[in-house]
Amino acid sequence: MARRPRDPLRRARGLRCLERPFPAVLAWPNGRPPRWTDTTHPPMENEPVTNGRPPQGNQAATARIVALSNQKGGVGKTTSAVNLAALLAARDYRVLLIDIDPQGNATSSLGVEKDELATTIYDVLIGDVPVRDAILPNVRPGLDLLPATPILAGAEVELVERPARERVLAHACAPIEDAYDAILIDCPPSLGLLTVNALTAAQFVIIPIQCEFLALEGLSQLITTITLVKQHLNPDLEILGTLMTMYDARTRLSPQVVEEVRNIFHERHFATVIPRSIRLAEAPSYGQNIIEYDPASKGSHAYDAVTNEVIHRLRLRSPGADDGAATHSKSKETATHG
Numbered sequence: 278m279a280r281r282p283r284d285p286l287r288r289a290r291g292l293r294c295l296e297r298p299f300p301a302v303l304a305w306p307n308g309r310p311p312r313w314t315d316t317t318h319p320p321m322e323n324e325p326v327t328n329g330r331p332p333q334g335n336q337a338a339t340a341r342i343v344a345l346s347n348q349k350g351g352v353g354k355t356t357s358a359v360n361l362a363a364l365l366a367a368r369d370y371r372v373l374l375i376d377i378d379p380q381g382n383a384t385s386s387l388g389v390e391k392d393e394l395a396t397t398i399y400d401v402l403i404g405d406v407p408v409r410d411a412i413l414p415n416v417r418p419g420l421d422l423l424p425a426t427p428i429l430a431g432a433e434v435e436l437v438e439r440p441a442r443e444r445v446l447a448h449a450c451a452p453i454e455d456a457y458d459a460i461l462i463d464c465p466p467s468l469g470l471l472t473v474n475a476l477t478a479a480q481f482v483i484i485p486i487q488c489e490f491l492a493l494e495g496l497s498q499l500i501t502t503i504t505l506v507k508q509h510l511n512p513d514l515e516i517l518g519t520l521m522t523m524y525d526a527r528t529r530l531s532p533q534v535v536e537e538v539r540n541i542f543h544e545r546h547f548a549t550v551i552p553r554s555i556r557l558a559e560a561p562s563y564g565q566n567i568i569e570y571d572p573a574s575k576g577s578h579a580y581d582a583v584t585n586e587v588i589h590r591l592r593l594r595s596p597g598a599d600d601g602a603a604t605h606s607k608s609k610e611t612a613t614h615g
C-alpha cells in the first residue's frame with residue numbers, strides 16, 4: 278500500500294520546485310531559473326503601489342491593468358475576474374474585462390452568446406483589428422468586454438510568427454487605456470503565449486489559488502514566468518496578491534493551504550478568502566455575476582471584500598473624485614480596505 282506523506286503540503290514548501298523545467302516561450306538568462314525576490318518584500322506601509330506610474334492624487338489618466346493568472350485549471354480565475362469586474366463597475370469605476378482564454382468562459386459567464394460574435398480578441402491579436410472594434414460596450418453598466426471564442430486557440434500558434442509576439446496585446450490596448458479605470462484580463466490555464474501577452478500588457482497579477490491538495494504545485498512555474506516577463510518584457514509587473522478560492526471551513530486542508538500561501542507571499546496575500554459556494558458556481562449558468570444572482574450570499578460578500586482590497590492596493594481613486602484625472606463616473610462612496 279502506498280504510504281501517505283505525513284504532511285501533504287511538504288513537497289511544495291519553500292518553492293523548491295523552482296528548479297523544474299520551464300516552458301520554451303522564454304529562455305532563462307544564463308540557462309538558469311531566476312530567483313523570485315519581490316514576493317518576500319511587500320510594499321512598506323504607506324508606500325504607494327504604482328508600478329512606476331504617478332501615485333494617487335495626481336496619477337495619470339490611465340487604467341490599472343490586472344491579469345488573473347494561474348496555469349492550474351479550475352482554480353477560480355474566471356469567477357474572480359468576472360465578479361471583480363462586475364463589483365468594480367457597480368461602484369462606478371469604468372471597467373474593461375478582457376477574455377484571453379479560448380474557452381471563452383468569462384464571455385459566456387456574462388451571458389454573451391459566443392456564436393453571435395462577429396469580432397473578438399482573436400481578430401485584435403491576429404487580424405490587427407483595432408481593439409475598439411472588438412469591444413462589446415456596456416455588457417453591464419460601466420463594464421465593457423473584449424470577448425473570446427474557441428477560435429482564439431489558433432492564436433497561440435499563429436502569434437509565434439509575429440514580430441514582438443509577446444507584446445501584441447499590450448500594443449493593442451495602448452489606445453484604450455485612458456478610457457478605463459481598471460482593465461482585468463482573464464488568462465487561460467497555461468503559460469503559453471496568450472498568458473505571456475496578458476502578463477506583458479498588465480501592471481499587476483492576481484493569482485487565484487484553490488484551497489486544495491496540490492494547490493501549490495506549479496506555483497513556482499508561474500512565479501518563474503512572472504519573473505521572466507518582468508525581467509525581459511515588462512519591468513512594471515508586480516504581484517497584486519494571491520487570492521484563496523473555494524475555501525471549505527469543514528476541512529482541515531483549507532486553512533493549512535491558506536497558511537502555506539500566506540507564509541510565502543506575506544502581505545501580498547489577500548486577507549479575504551473566497552468560500553466554496555454553490556451560488557458562485559450556479560451564477561454563470563444564468564449568465565449572471567454573483568451580485569445579480571444572489572447579492573446576499575457569502576460568495577457575494579467575499580468578492581465585495583476582495584474588491585475593497587483590490588481598490589486599496591491599486592490606489593484607485595473614488596469614482597467622481599474631480600482632480601482632472603481619469604474617472605468620469607458619478608460619485609458613489611467607495612469602500613477601501615483599512
Ligand SMILES: Nc1ncnc2c1ncn2[C@@H]1O[C@H](COP(=O)(O)OP(=O)(O)OP(=O)(O)O)[C@@H](O)[C@H]1O
Nearest residue numbers: 350351352353354355356466523552553554557558
Ligand atoms: N468559490 C467557489 N465555490 C464554488 N464553486 C466555484 C467557486 N469558484 C469557482 N467555482 C466553480 O469552479 C469551476 C472553476 O472555476 P473557474 O472557471 O472560475 O476557474 P478557472 O481557473 O477560470 O478555470 P480554467 O482554468 O478552466 O479557466 C467553475 O465551475 C466555477 O463555477
Ligand SMILES: [Mg+2]
Nearest residue numbers: 354355378382
Ligand atoms: Mg477560466
